[in-house]
Amino acid sequence: MDVTKEPHTPTRQRYNQPSQEFELGTSLRILRWRDPILDRHGFGVDSEYAELFWLPTLGPSALWLLRRVAALLTDVNDSVTIDSELLGTMLGLRYGNIRDSLIEKTVRRCIYFSVARPTGTDSIAFKTALGPLSQRQLERLPEPLRALHTMHAPLELNARLIREELQAKKIAMTLAQMGVSSDEIPSELERLNFEGYLASRVASTFP
Secondary structure (H helix, E strand, O other): OOEEEEOOOOOOOOOOOOOOOOOOOOEEEEEEOOOHHHHHHOEEOOOHHHHHHHHHHHOHHHHHHHHHHHHHOOOOOOEEEEEHHHHHHHOOOOOOOHHHOHHHHHHHHHHHOOOEEEEEOOEEEEOOEEOOOOHHHHHOOOHHHHHHHHHOHHHHHHHHHHHHHHHHHHHHHHHHHOOOOOOOHHHHHHHOOOOHHHHHHHHOOOO
16 A cells, blocks of 8 residues: 655644645645644544534545544654545545546545645645534534534533633733733633633643
């Protein structure tokens, strides 16, 4: 199998550059898109939440791609390089013309839904954990699925934790840009009714 595993790189990689037009080449370098919040509280790509709620949103090919990526990446290897035709074959996708292949369309769909992001002309970072659906995405699901979503209390708890931490992180970033020190950020967040443990954890990500 033509898959080249690359050594683990302990330095956290940032994928905050603007989205760029992506064209699939003969090979693709796959990277792990690390997100401390989703990695801690999110739903795995092979979880029940992904099966019930992300599958109708992403479509089967995109979810299977995320699952295949998660299987290729390990704790030891944060990136792999794989032949594009082979990757399509793994997903049961007809390859054909490289510029109009189903695998390229599937990768583009992952980018569109922000579960993948270009990191170069021939590399893509994929999330291996998913957040809760947005309210807009939930509204597009059939009513029985929306009802099922609200019945899953543990899922809703996870969703709430993720949203709270994302909100706290955004506020902390604003405070840091205003010159508030990392030592002062926890107390400022607590004043805004964030839990103390959450305020401290968010503040610890700032220098």
